[in-house]
Amino acid sequence: MKTWVDLQTDSFLDANARQRAIGLVDEGSFTELAGPMDRLQSPHLPLLGEAVEFDDGIVTGVGLIAKRAVFIASQEGRFIGGAVGEVHGAKMVATLKLALDSYEKMKKDNPSLPDNRGPVAVISFETGGVRLHESNAGLLAHAEVVDQIQKCRGKVPVIAVIGSKVGCFGGMGFVAAQTDVSIMSPFGRLGLTGPEVIEQEMGKDEFDSSDRSLVYRTTGGKHKYILGDANYLVEDSIGSFRQKLSEVLSLSQDEINAHRRIGSLRLVENQLNKVRLSITLKPKDSKDVWKYAGNDNPESLVDLSTSDFLSVARRLKFMAANEEV
Amino acid sequence: MAKQLLKLNFEFKAEQPMPIKESLHYGVVGSGDMEVIIEKKDLAGKAKFQVVTPVVGYDQVWEKVLGRFIDESNLGNISVEINDNNATPEVVSIRLRQALAELAAMKA
Numbered sequence: 001m002k003t004w005v006d007l008q009t010d011s012f013l014d015a016n017a018r019q020r021a022i023g024l025v026d027e028g029s030f031t032e033l034a035g036p037m038d039r040l041q042s043p044h045l046p047l048l049g050e051a052v053e054f055d056d057g058i059v060t061g062v063g064l065i066a067k068r069a070v071f072i073a074s075q076e077g078r079f080i081g082g083a084v085g086e087v088h089g090a091k092m093v094a095t096l097k098l099a100l101d102s103y104e105k106m107k108k109d110n111p112s113l114p115d116n117r118g119p120v121a122v123i124s125f126e127t128g129g130v131r132l133h134e135s136n137a138g139l140l141a142h143a144e145v146v147d148q149i150q151k152c153r154g155k156v157p158v159i160a161v162i163g164s165k166v167g168c169f170g171g172m173g174f175v176a177a178q179t180d181v182s183i184m185s186p187f188g189r190l191g192l193t194g195p196e197v198i199e200q201e202m203g204k205d206e207f208d209s210s211d212r213s214l215v216y217r218t219t220g221g222k223h224k225y226i227l228g229d230a231n232y233l234v235e236d237s238i239g240s241f242r243q244k245l246s247e248v249l250s251l252s253q254d255e256i257n258a259h260r261r262i263g264s265l266r267l268v269e270n271q272l273n274k275v276r277l278s279i280t281l282k283p284k285d286s287k288d289v290w291k292y293a294g295n296d297n298p299e300s301l302v303d304l305s306t307s308d309f310l311s312v313a314r315r316l317k318f319m320a321a322n323e324e325v
Numbered sequence: 326m327a328k329q330l331l332k333l334n335f336e337f338k339a340e341q342p343m344p345i346k347e348s349l350h351y352g353v354v355g356s357g358d359m360e361v362i363i364e365k366k367d368l369a370g371k372a373k374f375q376v377v378t379p380v381v382g383y384d385q386v387w388e389k390v391l392g393r394f395i396d397e398s399n400l401g402n403i404s405v406e407i408n409d410n411n412a413t414p415e416v417v418s419i420r421l422r423q424a425l426a427e428l429a430a431m432k433a
Contacts, residue, residue, distance in 0.1 A: 001426075001427050001430035001431070016353055017353075035350070036350040036360070036362060037348065037350060037362065041408075045330070046329065046330040046377075047329070048328065049328025049329045049330055049379050050330070050379060051330070051354050051377075051378070051379050051408060051409065051410035051411075052330065052354070052377060052408055053353070053354040053360060053408055054350065054360060054362065054406075054408060057354075076353055078353045078354075078355030078356075078358065079353060079354050079355065
């Protein structure tokens with residue numbers, strides 16, 4: 001049996017959803033809510049003859065980091081690729097709702113609650129998006145998660161951690177973009193349309209999904225860090241993610257807000273300018289963008305260790321009018 | 326006929342049934358894998374299994390694999406629920422033994 005101490009040095013990539021949930025918070029503090037013993041399984045999969053899981057592929061609960069309540073939803077990629085069905089989605093929504101409800105209660109009991117002492121919500125993404133077997137319910141769940149994230153804004157920081165095998169794709173790519181802070185490892189992958197789907201739809205000439213290096217430098221953590229889609233890049237261990245989380249938790253609400261990638265006119269302007277850049281720059285590869293961002297030898301970044309990468313990599317600058325962050 | 330999930334039920338009784346102290350969940354329903362819940366239940370020494378699987382036609386194999394697990398572990402007064410997704414008999418045996426090891430670790 002893995003202890004919490006083992007988990008800290010374990011690869012985040014290889015960890016299952018429950019190990020991530022347990023290891024991201026302080027030792028022994030994780031309490032699973034709506035766990036496998038509650039048998040909240042998908043009502044749809046049995047009708048299609050598909051295997052079910054007692055927790056519907058998501059581990060939800062609450063733990064502590066430095067005495068601060070951390071509500072966690074952690075997706076299990078090995079169960080139908082972490083796809084979001086009705087129950088799976090409802091558990092994620094309820095996790096965010098619980099965090100917000102406890103914030104409201106704390107604020108009511110203690111109106112002078114400092115803004116970095118309230119609860120936070122963490123989503124450990126490992127998903128391809130909607131579970132097609134439950135398409136409408138799955139899509140609706142995405143919308144409800146987004147709705148909850150909006151309700152949490154300015155109250156409960158919502159933090160995305162991405163570093164698992166399946167990555168974070170499809171509708172959940174949109175959801176991850178709307179969180180306040182995103183933390184990735186170089187093995188984390190983030191995007192809308194996954195590599196296999198691009199190849200299937202557009203052909204191997206457009207995107208060769210068997211080219212691992214291409215896949216990682218297009219969707220992986222290093223690229224997302226340079227682009228600004230990931231706020232932080234950390235080593236591939238549960239402990240590294242936990243360490244970064246605890247640093248983020250010490251920030252004030254204003255500082256948390258400054259991490260957002262979308263959510264204001266200014267931020268959207270920045271994103272649109274990056275889209276415009278892709279038209280003028282006509283990049284053939286992520287490395288063209290890395291070069292534009294000021295990395296004179298982009299090829300060298302590909303194989304750098306995380307710490308070496310962080311010490312030399314230059315990030316794309318903020319592109320809203322006459323402003324830099 | 327439309328595909329559907331099968332529910333298989335089995336019952337065994339060890340000669341000298343051993344109780345468990347705590348209930349446990351173990352495993353992930355990946356492709357070719359399974360998960361199990363083992364719960365303490367007063368069943369007059371019997372071990373009851375429910376297997377939920379999309380695979381048709383392996384009832385006898387399940388019976389052999391699960392029966393051997395009880396022969397080896399001597400567990401009794403337990404209710405076992407398995408969610409299976411095409412796990413091979415070897416994988417099933419390994420997962421059940423790992424679950425047992427976890428139970429032992431919990432007691433310690």
